[in-house]
Amino acid sequence: MSTSGAARAACCCWPRSLPFRRVVGVEASATLCDIARANIEAVRRARGGHEHLEVVHADATTFDIPADAGLFYFYEPFSTEVCEAVLDNIEASVRQHPRAVVLCFTGRGQPDGTEGEADSPPVAAAAAQQRPQWQERCVVPSPDGVFYDALLFEHAPE
Template identity: 45%
Template sequence: MLGNASKLAKMVKRFGVRGVLRNVPVWCRVAYDRYHERRLGIRTEGIIAVDELARIDGAQEHDAHAVFYQPWPYAKFKRMMRALPDVDPSRFTFIDFGSGKGRALVLAADHGFAHVVGVELFASLCDEARDNIERYRRKSGDTRSRIDVACMDAARYALPEGDLLCYFYNPFDEVVMQQVLAGIEAGVAAKPRRLVIGYANPVCHAVFDRAPTLRLVAANDSFRVYANHA
């Protein structure tokens, strides 16, 4: 307790009261994220540049269109789950396009999705995601959900059967996003079913806004949710 008080006093001295208060939301988010990392038994924090990933794994065709690795905060993910329109997780497959170290995959399984798929371009991130899935299984005892990691370019991924929740956390630019959406629309047209899209940090939202098959069902500063007309 005294230790915390003296740490706080040092920070006030260094950054001023306003500086400290400004950072409170960030510290709360970091503490909340760490709590969930421990609860789920996983390690998904950090930011990794595409150059660094390409150096480890070798160049990929869509490197130039990829966004760096960073996991989406736990609180925002939960908020997006609450905004979904009538999605029964036992009937939908959750697909994370650009799944990184697998935080959203584990969260989706924890949320009750029976089938979860991660699609990730970089092999080193796929390996970390598989490790995290194993850790989560050991910690939670969850043997019910099926969690697969497809280590490939999202633009080449073929959809599984059934209703789909497609999740994106700003994984790539508009060039790849257009190809991925075209693939999703073609798959759903070939086998009509429900499609819901959750797009976090929706930098390329125009791609989805102009898709005639989709309607916007929720939007705020952090994410957009779309659904098809099925």
């Protein structure tokens, strides 16, 4: 599993009970990387485990994606334009190392204030919606409101 915007490591710590061999959080901010690493270390001390977690300070558009990464989780990550570059990077990795890949976009990004929450298009997910090789599989409703619904996409071989 790879996640962009690792921020404070919450998205890295929840998969502990899931069958991931490794969880890699990618964060552009060095400060937020330090916070995420400290939070992971605190969870390790308090609960044990979490050896499979890693936080990488990198630009998600150029990050060297692990050849076995199959799930990419994005929580309100970035603009559509940046997401297009991230998807280019993921697609290049899939061409080099063919495998099943799923994208999960949670949250609709930052609304511009002109539309209601339910009417706001998913900002980062729009990049996947515009590409035929990414097929939207489902929307998982959030109990916190439609703004935080999760959109799941699967890569279709070219």
